[in-house]
Amino acid sequence: MSITTTALADSRRGPRLRGLTWLVWRQHRAAFWTGLAITAAGIASFAYQRASMMDYLNGIGWPHSKSADWSAGFETYDSLLSNTSSALGLLMPVLVGVFLGAPLIANDLEHGTGKLVTSQAVSRGRWLATKLGMAVLVVTVCTAALSAAFGWWLGPVSKENPALYWVAGSATGPLPVALTLLTMVGGVAIGMLLRRTLLSMVVTFGFAVTIQLVWAFRWRDLGNVTTITTHDGARTLPDLPQAAYEVRQSYLTSSGELLGRDSCALQTEQAINACLDRKDVVGWSVDYLPPSELSPMLWTGSAILLTLTAAVAVFICWWGRKRLY
Known part of the structure; x- marks a missing residue:
């Protein structure tokens, strides 16, 4: 060859x-x-x-x-x-x-x-x-x-x-x-x-x-955390964007103070409502990460x-x- x-x-x-x-x-x-x-x-x-x-x-x-x-x-x-x-x-x-x-x-x-x-x-x-x-x-x-x-x-x-x-x-x-x-x-x-x-x-x-x-x-x-708040009581959580990642939920008082969810972790609904009224809770504050x-x-x-x-x-x-x- x-x-x-x-x-x-x-x-x-x-x-x-x-x-x-x-x-x-x-x-x-x-x-x-x-x-x-x-x-x-x-x-x-x-x-x-x-x-x-x-x-x-x-x-x-x-x-x-x-x-x-x-x-x-x-x-x-x-x-x-x-x-x-x-x-x-x-x-x-x-x-x-x-x-x-x-x-x-x-x-x-x-x-x-x-x-x-x-x-x-x-x-x-x-x-x-x-x-x-x-x-x-x-x-x-x-x-x-x-x-x-x-x-x-x-x-x-x-x-x-x-x-x-x-x-x-x-x-x-x-x-x-x-x-x-x-x-x-x-x-x-x-x-x-x-x-x-x-x-x-x-x-x-x-x-x-x-x-x-x-x-x-x-x-x-x-990530950059976004916060959304509501002032219509503690019964309804705010709507988050689709696929948002929820970081933290807190009760929001009239003075702007944030309380953890366990602040009113009682056994009966009546006791929970009384606790929320006593602490003057007016809504929610939710921290989340947007999908973007x-x-x-x-x-x-x-x-x-x-x-x-x-x-x-x-x-x-x-x-x-x-x-x-």
Whole structure:
């Protein structure tokens, strides 16, 4: 076979990984291919579930349903959407951090593979950058694809239920990508420092859970809370915009003082009314987050998480070049 024929045959095969990139892919191909396969299966499942959901909604004449209790038949899809959002927003970042991030470098340091590679005319910085870069690329592609597909599934009914809009909506857009990248890169840093795979996986699990708890308790701080008040008594709560997230309810007195709902938490209606009259309650004050706040909150939170991720990645490269061995 001539050189020209060989070159033509190689060109038809398309681009192939070479050198260190090929080595890193081959070393972690099981994790990478598993992630890509799960992503493909997830997208196919989301497409199927959306088609099934739309068939049901179209059958009842949605959005102008012929049945007053249409939501009763929607419970199955509501549950599926909620569970899927939990898997994307809570479970996926933890699993990626523990099973991809923590062993990525720790396993090489524990078994001496990294030292062997960097002794073969490959610098520590290049080795770290290649491993981290390929992992970040695969994780970003997979999580972004799953997030976009889930958002497409959720979109038609996102505002039908406030809980669904805010909880499931948090699993769309950039947030799952940012959370997963932070836990993954954090796991890489933990593995680099501890140098033991199993120990790194355990510590990374704790780190990922901590990140989730901090986000769960502080995400409301990223939004601009709106307050609505009424002065027509305590019997009727004010109407909130569709899919608004209620933050707090308080009784409003004639002097403008706010009282907690437990201020008149008595057993009988007569006792409650007497308590309200005694405290001069004239209406309600309700704090809520408008639906329009969700997208800015997700992007702001994601920007914060990605900034932390970049800082950890810089630390990995700096520490790895100086003190890896």
